Amino acid sequence: MDIQGKTKVLGIIGWPVAHSLSPLMQNAACAALGLDCVYVPFPVPPENLAEAVDGLRALGVAGFNVTIPHKEAIIGLLDDLSEEARLIGAVNTVSRDGDRLTGHNTDVTGFTKSLQDDLKFDIKGSRVLLLGAGGAARAALVGLCQAGAAAVTVANRTPAKGKRLIADFSPVFTGANLAQCTLDVLKDDCRLKDVDLLVNTTAVGLNGTAFDDIDLAPMAPTARVYDMVYNPALTPLLAEAQKHSLLSANGAGMLAAQGEAAFTIWTARKPPNGLMKSRLLAALGGQDMLDNDVYSK
Structure with a gap:
């Protein structure tokens, strides 16, 4: 890479960010x-976020x-937000127009594209069970509703958090039946x-963790299972899906697709098809990550 004054x-x-x-x-x-660009990590402690954005x-x-712990905190430091970022209340990509900074959330695009590419799943008219009610769940819910899901049920350990999520989006997506359960x-x-x-939008699956007493046998043979966790590649949830011959995928495709969307926002160009995902999978095959980029880009 030939870095010059015009690069x-x-x-x-993020904090930490070295593992990204x-x-x-x-x-x-x-x-x-052949773009004259270079992409580098900037470690930013939470207490230095405002100064870092100014810099x-x-x-x-x-x-x-933008990755944890800054996805929500950065909103007040930006000049504008995209529709998805405003709905989700979190930013993972920032674009620049002159001196103005606009926040975006490409996790929505990354998630829906991965469902289409990795599971051949048609969201329109579908019935979805969403595990978790955090930031990743908000992005997934927005993507599902925008793509025409008929019903989405949010299942969470803390009922109050799930109820808040449904309350936030029911007035926005009136065409979908949104519900909450444990x-x-x-x-x-x-x-x-x-x-x-x-x-699964939760961190369950990282570090060998698993849902208690899960049994996917009742699911229809045509149903799909998607786990946003991608390290390990085969989580306990995905292993259970395979046990019952259910088509399934982990979150590596989502990470690559959201990166492609961010790249296009910055450069107005589409990266070569499959390039980011192939580089990601090659790297994951040769190293352990400190965290999962669903929660830490």
Whole structure:
């Protein structure tokens, strides 16, 4: 890479951020298209976020990703938000137009594209069970409703959090039947048999953790299972899906697709098809991650 005075700088801010695979994916795309850009990680402690954003603005950084713990805190430091970022209440990508910084959330696009590419799943008219009610669940819910899901049920350990999520989006997405329940739904044969897609947006699956007493046998043979956790590649939930011959996928496709969407926002170019995902999978095959980029880009 020949870095010169005209080279545009892109990057990612987070704390920690050294483990992120976004530089690998983004720099591969820049090189493949012959763009004079470089993508670098910027470690930013929470107490220094405001100063860091001012610095990125002053230095003319062309755009950057945002990961934990800054996805929500950065909103008040930006000049504008995209519709998805405003709905979700979190930003994972920032674009620049002159001195103005606009926050976006490409997790929505990343999630729905991965469902289409990795599971060949048609969201329109589907019935979805969403596990979790955090930031990743908000992005998934927005993506599902925007794509025409008929019904989405949010299952969470803390009922109050799930109820807040439904209350936030029911007035926005009136065409979808939104409901809330506890994780006991995973033991409810009658509920599971009517689900077209089961999505895990929680951190369960990292570090060997698993849902208690889960049994996906009641799910229809045509149902799909999606786990946003991608390290390990085969989580206990996905192993259970395979046990019952259910088509399933982990979140690696989502990470790659959201990175592609961010790249296009910054450069107005599409990266070569499959490049980011192939680089990501190659890297995951040779190293352990400190965290999962669903929660830490």
